[in-house]
Amino acid sequence: VSKLIPYKQLETLNELAYTVNKRNGNTVYIREETAGYQPYLVVDNDYNGDGNVLLLRKYVLDEWQTYHIYYQQTAYYENSNLDDYLSNVYLNTLPEELRASIVQSRIEIIAMSAYQGENSDTIQIERKAFLLSCTEMAPRGSGYIHEGKPLKYFDDDVNRMQVTMENGQKSGWWLRTPSMGYPTCAIAIGSDGRLGFAAVDNYIGIRPAFCLPGDVGIDESKEAVPGEKVYVIK
Template identity: 85%
Template sequence: MEKKRVKAAAAILAATAAGLLALAAVSGIFIGFVFKLIPYRQPETLNELAYTVDKRNGNTVYIREETAGYQPYLVVDNDYNGDGSVLLLRKYVLDERQSYHTYYQQTAYYENSNLDEYLSNRYLDTLQEELSARIVQSRIEIIAMSAYYGENSDTTQIERKAFLLSYTEMARRGSGYIHEGKPLKYFKDDFTRMKTTDENGKESGWWLRTPSMAGDTVAIAVGSDGRVGFAAVDNYIGVRPAFCLPGDVGIEESEEVVQGEKVYVIR
């Protein structure tokens, strides 16, 4: 009798699981069908181009840099600062690799690091003056200096126009890490998007702003294979600048940037 009850219970559980899977499949198909019914509207502003608004439009805008010409930037989020500002991330690493700090003896503290100084000065100088003037001063969260010495798990906020993304923003939730900012849906939906290349298609690693709490002179970076790892602060690794623009910045299609393609540029 007991065996029959166990078999009956197992059958009920199997049937319930199958039913839930079928319901999930039907719901997914229905949601996908409804989404396709929504008429596609040509985006006219950066906000409409953001991944978190509509995934159907490529989520990429081309920005002219003084030395590298037009470069693609991913339009990652439409409310990064909580004020409707749109987060852009350079699709490829910059040509010039950078160290987190010039000397190994320095700690992996982001504020006023070599990377921070490079992005705030030399990188911004490569952008057109008109565009640079429109960049929003973003409030980014970083690990406080006191946390390096195990005194607490404090973070602090600094304001920057150009900056690096954090380990937390990669939608990573490892134990032992102090969270900086919030996970970005762009990476949460597909973690393989952390992988990138240089402009020529060669796979490349890139720095995050997050230190490794296991050692003062080690920071976190994304490897060329797209996996998160550690690197000494004096290593030269790729850089992917991020910055925010107001959501109402206008965009338009252009056929003059990429041969044979229509792409979006800032109006």
């Protein structure tokens, strides 16, 4: 007769991470200003080797965005419309106390010189909120200059790239990676969960990502999802 494993309530965000224990649910709820409690996937407990926990919004934001406002702009991530939106609009929808806990993450992006065909260089920029890269999502299907390291969460199951809006409608979503062969296009995940690219002035869904220290406290709550016990950040 198999022995029952006693229930243990988790206490820190680190314990929820997919890379720590796949069976812990890997989801924490965060109360956003306009959207109420929203589920975030706890994807990795050591993002980019910095010892911080990576969170990714489960659903795309209701408000879709363009990579750049004008078609003729190149798909360079730093200071793009998406970069500015995440830093100046999205972050302000999160609770003030949580914003103070979000760390400045070092993210790797393709350098402008590489984008212009001069080399294969990447640079690192620091951001509190950012988009994932093609390498992080689908390293075997990219063929692009590597930006960051593959995330086990998606490498274990490529079907996890498919996402919906909160209402269940399938949606595509932007990655931060430019399409090297098409100057005014960037890489995105289609509504079918496959890699593709789109012109930078297209409106597509956004899944914000950010990092928190692993020792951030979590607690069980029935307030986030009525009738269901889920984890929320203390």
